[in-house]
Each structure stands twice: as C-alpha cells, then as structure tokens.
Amino acid sequence: MSNRISRRGLIGVVGASTALAAAKAPAIATPDADKVGFAVVGLGKLSLGQIIPGLKVAKGAKLAAVVSGHPDKARRVAAENGLPADAVYGYDDYDRMAKDPRIQVVYIVLPNALHADHTIRAFKAGKHVLCEKPMATSVGDAEAMIAAAKAAKRRLMIAYRCHYEPLNLDIMRRLRDGSLGKTRLVNTTMGRQADLAEPSDAWRLDGLMSGGGALADMGIYGVNAARYLLNEEPVSVRAWAQTDRTDPRFKTTEDLIDWQFRFPSGVIANGSTSFNYAPTMGYEVICERGRLVADPAAFYGGNRLTVVQGGQAQPPLSLPPNDQFAREMDWMADVVRGKAPMVSPGEEGLQDMKLMKAILDSVARDGATIATDWGYRRAYDPAVVVDLPRSA
Incomplete structure (x- = not known):
C-alpha cells in the first residue's frame, strides 16, 4: 500500500460480515421526484470519489446541488451529474440555498475548521x-452547531458511517x-503515513485547520469505535504522545498518540493513532471466550x-458489496422524513470532541488521568435500530 494513501482513499474491495435479522425494514427505492435532495459542500476527493457516487445508488437520497469555491470545477461536476446551472453554488452565494426547495440536506465535506461556519x-x-x-475543531464550535440546529428546528447528523456499515454492525451484535x-x-489502531505534498494532507497536518492532526483525522475512528462496540462511555482517560519536532509534518500537531480509556463495566480500551506508521484501520475485541479481529x-x-x-x-463470512455512503445518506433521508431515529446526532460528535480534548489534555500533563464521565449516553444503539443489507 502506498505511503501517499489518505484516510479518504482507503478503499477495499468486498465487505465481510454475517447477515442478522433486520431491526429496521430494508429501504425501498423511492421515486426520484420524492427523494431527499442533498447539496454537497466541497468537491474534494471524498465528495467526488464516494459521496456523489453514493447518491447515485441511494434509495431515498439524491444529489440536488453542489457548492465549491472553484466555479469551473463545480459547473463540470454539476453537468456530469445532470444538474442545472442554478444548482451550482459558490461560498459567496451559499445563503441563496434558503430559497431552493430542491435542497433539504446540506452535506458539509470541508476542512474541519470550516465545518462550524458552514453548518x-x-x-x-x-x-x-x-x-x-x-x-x-473545538468543543465550543461543536456546541454552537448543536445550538444552531435547535434554534432552526432542523436535524444535525455527524457522518459516522461505521454506525451503518455491515461489518461493524455485525460485531456490535x-x-x-x-x-x-x-x-x-x-484495542484500536488507526493511522497512516501523511504527506505534506498532498494538499488534502497539508491542512490535516495544520493544527488550526484540522483541530488535532492524526487524532482528529484517524484517531477519531478508534475513539468512536471503542464507544459503539461497548455501547457505553469512558469514565477516564490517560494518554501519551511521541512526536519528532524535526519532522516538518509535525510543527503544529502531535504524531503518535496512545491512550487508554476506562469504562464503567471494567473494560479497558487502548487506542493509538499516527501520521507516521504503516496504514492501518483495525481493532481487536478480546472477550472471555474468544477474540473478534476486524482488520481492516x-x-x-x-x-x-x-x-x-x-x-x-x-x-x-461475507456479504455482497454495499455502498457505505449511500447507507449513511439514506439513513439521514429517513431521519428527515421522520421514518428513522437519529443514531449519529451532533451530541455524538460533541462527545468525541470532548474525549479528544481530554486525550490531548492528558498528553500535555504527561499521562495524567482525566475524568470523562460527563453524563452523555447515546439515545439509540446502532446494533438495535440499524438494519443490515439483505442484498447488494
């Protein structure tokens, strides 16, 4: 695997899992005119490689508009996807969406520091x-996003695609x-080699733009996985970092971070992330009578x-291939229609923001124990309410 691979370029071939009884009926394709319209904000690798293709196969969601700071690129992408000229937006006329009934959901796919403002x-x-x-990139911004959703009486979902991904659902069950x-x-291990020559990596290695380097980009997968695997919240964390400041990649962010969560049930969750080790996005769950190894x-x-x-x-065991992004966006579409519960709300994202801050606080205090029992409990367990696909 190339050292230039990015988190949003880690694409495999066929999913593996076992099919269990669905807790929610499988989605049925909706006529195009009745699908929920999505405006995709930001036309980088993830949008072009995963999100827009996902909307093409989604059962209840569709691409309604594109938003970009590059007009020529936006017009080209719109034309390739059959959108009219007035479905192309720039950041300067972003607010024009208020008068566009074709758009029900705005999908924010921008560098992390821009999420709050555009949300x-x-x-x-x-x-x-x-x-x-x-x-x-901060707890304060995350709280402001949640407050804005409540004030507008609109729904805020964070794109935790693993909450809807079949293998992860199987393991939870x-x-x-x-x-x-x-x-x-x-044990969770999430990392890769980052490259300053890649524009998409340059901002991820910028502390202000990313909000935490490898921890914000890759480590969040491990932080969130420990929580959804166990369906409980950590009560404390200890963390340490090892960073070579002579490496030009790590001027404003930490490199290797290792942490340890303690959970109320007595489970210990060890996590690590790095922008300077071999690409990996795996975890291992050790139980009394066996192990579950998900790699990747x-x-x-x-x-x-x-x-x-x-x-x-x-x-x-294997399942037919499925589009994780289509599943995620179909779920959001059903939330908007009132047909599905909100599994990945803003509060879920806020919890991870607070936990990542606690990790960095512990790093700054050389592994001191930081209390993390803030009272958050998820409203819905993905293992209970999210369906597994019965066919491709």
Missing part, C-alpha cells in the same frame, strides 16, 4: 445538515449477545472480521 449558515438557510467528522462471554479489552475495520470496502475461539480462527 450554522445552512441552518440559517432552513436546511438540515449532515457534517463530516470530526464535527469541528455479537458483543451484545454475549456469545463470547464478557468483553475484557478493546473502517475502510470504504473490504472490511474483514476474523473470529478466534479456542485458539482457532474461523473463516470470515
């Missing part, structure tokens, strides 16, 4: 918002049914699960 502007325009993670006994330990666990495709019991690894 709040979308709410002022009367639109619902799906925002990429991390939701912001295995842990809930207790077939391997009590969970004792979770959070690619756009090709995620694999190995179940180990009695020292023997079982062959992985």
